[in-house]
Amino acid sequence: MTADVHDRLRALPSVDSLLARPEAAALTGTYGRAAALHALRATLENARRAIRNGETTPDPAALLSAAAARLAHEHAPTLRPVINATGVVIHTNLGRAPLSAAAIAAIQAVAAGYSTLEYDLEPGQRGKRDVHAERLLCDVTGAEAALVANNNAAAVLLVLLAFAQGHEALISRGQLVQIGGGFRVPDVMRQSGAILVEVGATNRTTLDDYAAAITESTRIMLVVHSSNFRMVGFTEQPELSALAELAHSHNLLLIYDLGSGALLDTAPFGLAHEPTVQEALDAGCDLVTFSGDKLLGGPQAGLIAGRADRVAALKKHPFARAVRADKLDLAGLVATLESYRRGAALDELPVWQMISANPGAIKRRAQRWRRSLGTGAVIAGESTVGGGSLPGETLPTWLLALDVPKPDAFAARLRRADPPVIARIAADRVLLDPRTVLPGQDKALLGAIKAALASG
Numbered sequence: 001m002t003a004d005v006h007d008r009l010r011a012l013p014s015v016d017s018l019l020a021r022p023e024a025a026a027l028t029g030t031y032g033r034a035a036a037l038h039a040l041r042a043t044l045e046n047a048r049r050a051i052r053n054g055e056t057t058p059d060p061a062a063l064l065s066a067a068a069a070r071l072a073h074e075h076a077p078t079l080r081p082v083i084n085a086t087g088v089v090i091h092t093n094l095g096r097a098p099l100s101a102a103a104i105a106a107i108q109a110v111a112a113g114y115s116t117l118e119y120d121l122e123p124g125q126r127g128k129r130d131v132h133a134e135r136l137l138c139d140v141t142g143a144e145a146a147l148v149a150n151n152n153a154a155a156v157l158l159v160l161l162a163f164a165q166g167h168e169a170l171i172s173r174g175q176l177v178q179i180g181g182g183f184r185v186p187d188v189m190r191q192s193g194a195i196l197v198e199v200g201a202t203n204r205t206t207l208d209d210y211a212a213a214i215t216e217s218t219r220i221m222l223v224v225h226s227s228n229f230r231m232v233g234f235t236e237q238p239e240l241s242a243l244a245e246l247a248h249s250h251n252l253l254l255i256y257d258l259g260s261g262a263l264l265d266t267a268p269f270g271l272a273h274e275p276t277v278q279e280a281l282d283a284g285c286d287l288v289t290f291s292g293d294k295l296l297g298g299p300q301a302g303l304i305a306g307r308a309d310r311v312a313a314l315k316k317h318p319f320a321r322a323v324r325a326d327k328l329d330l331a332g333l334v335a336t337l338e339s340y341r342r343g344a345a346l347d348e349l350p351v352w353q354m355i356s357a358n359p360g361a362i363k364r365r366a367q368r369w370r371r372s373l374g375t376g377a378v379i380a381g382e383s384t385v386g387g388g389s390l391p392g393e394t395l396p397t398w399l400l401a402l403d404v405p406k407p408d409a410f411a412a413r414l415r416r417a418d419p420p421v422i423a424r425i426a427a428d429r430v431l432l433d434p435r436t437v438l439p440g441q442d443k444a445l446l447g448a449i450k451a452a453l454a455s456g
């Protein structure tokens, strides 16, 4: 080491002298003393390395600002609100359904203090958390009884544990679905201790296939919504009502994992008809399971609706306790279901507002964006519903298309905005779909785009 490097290393301030400076108080106040100390030590270590590589000695202010940058980066929150400009309405990676104003208010009210979660005001005694959403769920689906778990995967597992553990459950080979990242129906079934009996072929399963597979040990027939793929061509699945008849003639339960669980018909919006909870129950399913945060448009939850005796058995199962919904979830779910009961779901629930959005209004919004930016083109395109519903179906939309030199780098700059903007890229253009950008987000969105254009 040369004497010169030695001098420059010796000129570095100590951790203690840095900590004694006024700027350090802001760091310890924001991040805590231990984290601030750690960052200062790491910053000094970096400086020593740089000095050995020929750099000059940074002054204390520079060291403190480097430490501040390090802390800001390390402590940046990982769960942040974003602007969804992808046009995928129920985007699982982006948190699925945005909640209605009423659901948000209900969650806030319950979160801030005590509540009647398990308290019955009339007698002034212990009550049940089951009651809050159950009656509403029955009202809007026509089910005899209902139960809320914390998500649909848990609901399916609970049903299998309660009714098929150590016994056989029949499922069509065409319905051994993988839903999103790693949730495979056959794996869940095995976790429950149910013995999976695959029937039929991938593309065709008949009533006779089910009938031939029934043994002494069979307890349930499970139907699973194909969620995220569509089979076309030479395909066949028996009618639900015929399956129900077969199941009941052998004393078996017919369980339908509906996945998305629409309560409203999707057909009026130019989409295929998504099977509804009401139809599944009318067809004779004993229990149907579905998510709270897909087409229902509420918070994360797994809803089970169906026959009263079967729901009562589920409630008694120990696993029900392990997967029960929390109070915030229930508050949001109840408010969401109230919108359906009032017949106001289309007006009040963001998911349905987006699905039913008027294409003319979407186009005018994209044109306003274009005028404000002074660049881009408004082009026809397609939005999707997502969330394991309506695979392959699209909604006609209007997109703002930006022709920029490096679309990937531009999209990355949009993701670095605050709040981050998530866009789509197709045919070397950055595409932004107004359908999924919430009302009130235009200003932030345009600000992010302008900044990204300016730094390009």
Ligand SMILES: *Cc1c(COP(=O)(O)O)cnc(C)c1O
Pocket: 151, 152, 153, 154, 156, 179, 183, 224, 225, 226, 227, 257, 258, 259, 260, 290, 291, 292, 301, 302, 387, 388
């Ligand atoms: C989405 C989905 C699930 C999982 O639901 P979560 O609420 O995410 O746990 C299960 N089954 C089907 C058919 C689905 O589409």
